Amino acid sequence: MTKNESSPKSRKKRRHKSRVGVLWWAPILLFGMTLLVFSFACLPYANLLVSAASVYLVDTDKVVQTKQAAPGESPVFGTEFAILRIDSAGVFYPVYQGDTLDSLSKGVCHFYGSAMPGEGTNVVFTAHRTTHFAELGNMQPGDQAVVSTGWGDYIYEMVDSEIIAPGNEVYLKKTSEEQLTLLTCYPFDFMGSAPERYVVRCRLVSGVPYKWWGD
Numbered sequence: 492m493t494k495n496e497s498s499p500k501s502r503k504k505r506r507h508k509s510r511v512g513v514l515w516w517a518p519i520l521l522f523g524m525t526l527l528v529f530s531f532a533c534l535p536y537a538n539l540l541v542s543a544a545s546v547y548l549v550d551t552d553k554v555v556q557t558k559q560a561a562p563g564e565s566p567v568f569g570t571e572f573a574i575l576r577i578d579s580a581g582v583f584y585p586v587y588q589g590d591t592l593d594s595l596s597k598g599v600c601h602f603y604g605s606a607m608p609g610e611g612t613n614v615v616f617t618a619h620r621t622t623h624f625a626e627l628g629n630m631q632p633g634d635q636a637v638v639s640t641g642w643g644d645y646i647y648e649m650v651d652s653e654i655i656a657p658g659n660e661v662y663l664k665k666t667s668e669e670q671l672t673l674l675t676c677y678p679f680d681f682m683g684s685a686p687e688r689y690v691v692r693c694r695l696v697s698g699v700p701y702k703w704w705g706d
Contacts, residue, residue, distance in 0.1 A: 568589045569588060569589055573641075574638070577636045580626045582623065586598060586599045586600070587600050600616065600617050602663070608643075609642065610700075612670075613670055627691060635696070638671065645695065648696050650693060651691075654687050654690075673692075676689070
């Protein structure tokens with residue numbers, strides 16, 4: 492080390508450069524962390540925007556027609572087969588067969604194993620409380636839910652709602668008459684994994700019977 496490098500003036504200059512380096516990287520690091528947190532926080536709303544665009548920017552009549560199933564057939568798992576509309580809850584989204592994480596990010600999902608519209612028993616739809624069913628709590632008895640499929644339109648009328656524990660699968664029970672059961676997590680404004688479930692039951696008002704497995 493030379494005499495100039497070990498002088499107080501040289502050491503002071505190196506400390507100054509070190510401080511400048513830290514000050515240069517600090518805002519970049521802070522910006523990166525902020526962007527990462529913001530991206531995770533906005534991901535559900537980005538999915539909601541994509542789902543809304545897929546409904547409002549596409550001819551829904553054409554979509555439903557292309558999803559029509561022949562007698563004895565069932566919609567392919569993971570594919571869109573209907574449109575659910577509930578004016579009082581701000582719902583107008585595609586319905587997918589099966590409730591996978593991928594399908595739940597795109598729209599409302601049909602609980603695989605429950606009845607299909609027209610089968611005469613319990614039809615179960617589920618969606619996230621933070622996106623597609625965010626306003627489900629606004630539904631009141633008498634409000635209508637319309638399910639449009641390739642084999643007909645089904646109109647349901649809300650009867651009641653209930654808050655249940657996660658392990659309570661009462662919403663899956665078969666019914667003697669057709670009903671539409673809507674399921675999401677609860678409370679709606681809970682931060683993190685919600686501890687309960689919100690169930691809405693609707694009775695069938697109109698819709699043609701449909702047999703999946705032939706006559």
